[in-house]
Amino acid sequence: MxxxxxxxxxxxxxxxxxxxxxxxxxxxxxxxxxxxxxxxxxxxxxxxxxxxxxxxxxxxxxxxxxxxxxxxxxxxxxxxxxxxxxxxxxxxxxxxxxxxxxxxxxxxxxxxxxxxxxxxxxxxxxxxxxxxxxxxxxxxxxxxxxxxxxxxxxxxxxxxNAPTKFLVAGMGDALGTYFEARACYKTSSLSLENGGISLSAMALCELCYKTLIKCGKEALISCENHLVTPELDAIIEANTYLSGVGADNGGLCVSHSFYNGVTSLGKKTAMHGACVAYGTLVQLVLENGCKEEFNKVRDFMHSVGLPLTLEEVGITKEDVHQVAVASCVPGESIHNLSGDVSVKELEQAILLVDALDHDYLNNK
Ligand SMILES: [Zn+2]
CATH class of the missing domain: 3.40.50.1970 (Rossmann fold)
Incomplete structure (x- = not known):
């Protein structure tokens, strides 16, 4: 189709x-x-x-x-x-x-x-x-x-009234949605449901990202205090509907392949959405896009407690090669990226994000 x-x-x-x-x-x-x-x-x-x-x-x-x-x-x-x-x-x-x-x-x-x-x-x-x-x-x-x-x-x-770690992980999963869909759209890749990507899908994905940036921090504070606020409701909708329907119709790319690569280690790591968020920073490095965008995504992640370093993801530098190999197996969504990506390039991007983020945290 x-x-x-x-x-x-x-x-x-x-x-x-x-x-x-x-x-x-x-x-x-x-x-x-x-x-x-x-x-x-x-x-x-x-x-x-x-x-x-x-x-x-x-x-x-x-x-x-x-x-x-x-x-x-x-x-x-x-x-x-x-x-x-x-x-x-x-x-x-x-x-x-x-x-x-x-x-x-x-x-x-x-x-x-x-x-x-x-x-x-x-x-x-x-x-x-x-x-x-x-x-x-x-x-x-x-x-x-x-x-x-x-x-x-x-x-x-x-x-x-649910533990906040789930809301945070959901924001991580939702963070990948727009960037993965945008990458798929650029290369005319198929959505998760094997269809062409519509403007409607892209609009949902973009709104998902904007909602996270606008309401994420306040939603987290609301959840910590068990308060149903407009910001919490906005993030519930972003995590559940905008991200779910967005990903279904928009497609996946590096962020989710990175998560699948991490699971290949078979060890206990950060939750699905937390790994997806780190994978989104990796994708932005591979896309070599504008620095402001990378910084904005990272600031957001830091503000809600999503992982910025490999240690927070739950993996070591020694694991990175295996993660990169598993992320790049044929059929993985990472191949939807424009120009594709080799294991070596991915490995370097994963390590670069860790190094950049350590520098960022040291200068906080
Ligand atoms: Zn996901």
Whole structure:
């Protein structure tokens, strides 16, 4: 579909304080039997509010607390519940793993899918794909769906009471969105959903970046104090909708390849979004663009506590070669960059960002 523009998004998106109280009224046409696949903390923070939205309804609700990753084994378990209990609607409640498991379960069983993110750490809620793992936690595949989720609902009160590290990581994931899409657009690369990149997608991505710069710091302070402010709501929307729909329709580039390279080390590192943010600085160095842009992105990252050095990412200088090799394997999104990039060039860019940032921090 290289020449055809493509825009995909969730069918319906609702966000705000106390949004959960309106969950059922928004999906009552989907069916009567619901399976909620929840992370442990998500179950605690949302169960009572979800139940309140169902009061007086004649529906069946089954809650499964899900402790694992989005693996083939977990998905099989959930599919069996859907069949045995004649479920009409699968609802993913939690972070990336619960959401990805729910999306896959609904897709295989041909059921409607609703998503209630309880953290804003990744693009998972709004995208039309899942990351699937093997039961031993190793990466299995990306599972692409014909459509994005039917319904996404974010309750800002829940996000304001979630640990701030998730909001920060989500801002890191969202930070890559505009720059990765811009790089893809320049080379007429395909979006994450294999379509041509539209002006609409670029507008969402650009707004995502501008919103981070404008509201990121205040949103973080709001979250630290459990306050739902206009700035926090703006960042919830940027992290969840603008970044998710933006990346889906805008495409990925160096930032996400850098993250995939970091995961190849198999060790505990900073969260997905934090690595993506560092990878964005690497991309800006490789693009050799204007210094003001690099400085603006770095100032933002510093202001919200995103990692500026390799140490903060959780890797060493000795790891950089392996990260660069893994980031550049065929099929990686890094090859969407104009002029492409070699392992050696990437390795040097990763090290240069670390050196520049040490200098920056020393002069603070
Ligand atoms: Zn991401």
């Amino acid at each position: 290289k020449n055809l523009l493509l825009m995909r998004a969730p069918l319906k998106y609702i966000q705000g304080a106390d949004a959960l109280k309106h969950f059922y009224e928004n999906i009552k046409d989907f069916g009567d039997n619901f399976l909620f696949i929840c992370s442990n903390s998500a179950y605690k923070s949302t169960h009572d509010l979800i139940e309140e939205s169902f009061k007086d309804s004649k529906t069946k609700r089954i809650y499964k607390v899900f402790g694992g990753i989005s693996s083939t084994g977990e998905i099989e378990k959930m599919r069996k519940i859907v069949r045995d209990e004649k479920i009409d609607v699968v609802v993913g409640v939690g972070g990336g793993s619960a959401i990805d498991t729910s999306k896959a379960t609904a897709y295989y069983e041909h059921k409607r899918i609703a998503i209630i993110p309880t953290v804003c750490a990744t693009d998972a809620p709004c995208t039309g794909l899942s990351v699937i793992y093997n039961d031993d936690h190793s990466f299995n595949t990306y599972l692409f769906y014909p459509n994005n989720p039917d319904f996404v609902l974010v309750d800002s009160n829940v996000i304001a």
